[in-house]
Amino acid sequence: DAEITQSPRHKITETGRQVTLACHQTWNHNNMFWYRQDLGHGLRLIHYSYGVQDTNKGEVSDGYSVSRSNTEDLPLTLESAASSQTSVYFCASSSTSRAYEQYFGPGTRLTVT
Amino acid sequence: AQSVTQLDSQVPVFEEAPVELRCNYSSSVSVYLFWYVQYPNQGLQLLLKYLSGSTLVKGINGFEAEFNKSQTSFHLRKPSVHISDTAEYFCAVRSPSNTGKLIFGQGTTLQVKP
Numbered sequence: 001d002a003e004i005t006q007s008p009r010h011k012i013t014e015t016g017r018q019v020t021l022a023c024h025q026t027w028n029h030n031n032m033f034w035y036r037q038d039l040g041h042g043l044r045l046i047h048y049s050y051g052v053q054d055t056n057k058g059e060v061s062d063g064y065s066v067s068r069s070n071t072e073d074l075p076l077t078l079e080s081a082a083s084s085q086t087s088v089y090f091c092a093s094s095s096t097s098r099a100y101e102q103y104f105g106p107g108t109r110l111t112v113t
Numbered sequence: 114a115q116s117v118t119q120l121d122s123q124v125p126v127f128e129e130a131p132v133e134l135r136c137n138y139s140s141s142v143s144v145y146l147f148w149y150v151q152y153p154n155q156g157l158q159l160l161l162k163y164l165s166g167s168t169l170v171k172g173i174n175g176f177e178a179e180f181n182k183s184q185t186s187f188h189l190r191k192p193s194v195h196i197s198d199t200a201e202y203f204c205a206v207r208s209p210s211n212t213g214k215l216i217f218g219q220g221t222t223l224q225v226k227p
Contacts, residue, residue: 004156031213033213033214035217040122040219041219042117042119042203042217042218042219042220043157043203043217044217045214045215045216048213048214050213058214090156090157092156092157094213099213100145100147100162100164100207100213100215101159101162102157102159102213102215104149104156104157104158105156106154106155106156107154107155107156
């Protein structure tokens with residue numbers, strides 16, 4: 001069955017370190033998204049991509065970057081982790097024809113100490 | 114700019130009672146509206162959606178929602194809840210011009226008590 005996976009599921013890192021969160025989908029979806037989930041804020045869009053070599057900034061992109069070298073993967077990099085980036089991160093994907101229906105990964109809980 | 118407001122952060126309810134989770138949106142253009150559910154320690158999954166047509170939308174697990182354009186609302190309802198409905202529920206909006214992007218509300222935690 002097609003799926004979307006994230007790794008690691010839990011990560012503890014120190015302030016200032018570079019961290020990369022992986023997202024892999026086997027739906028063959030063109031659209032991929034990264035969100036962060038924080039209490040009282042719901043889900044906020046960090047970056048998104050509509051296809052290979054395409055990346056776009058969301059509403060909370062500062063301190064994060066993504067790259068899309070193939071259809072299946074959209075890794076999220078925190079260039080220099082900060083305590084304010086402690087959060088739960090969700091990756092999602094959707095097809096071009098049904099762009100509104102996003103499929104979510106299980107999430108990565110990141111703690112920056 | 115579009116925005117979504119979920120009017121209740123927590124809704125406690127007893128099993129087999131009816132429930133309504135409220136959602137209001139703001140948009141100057143026609144929108145697509147969604148409810149997603151997040152069970153503990155899981156990602157979100159689509160519960161139901163409104164794209165066009167009938168304003169009463171039925172989703173999975175016995176949930177339904179009504180689109181009210183004049184009140185800019187999209188409230189989620191279930192006539193009789195079960196313990197397994199305990200989860201966080203998110204209302205979201207997408208403008209047809211913003212392919213694939215969703216704007217989420219803050220979430221409502223539904224706590225079903227025995």
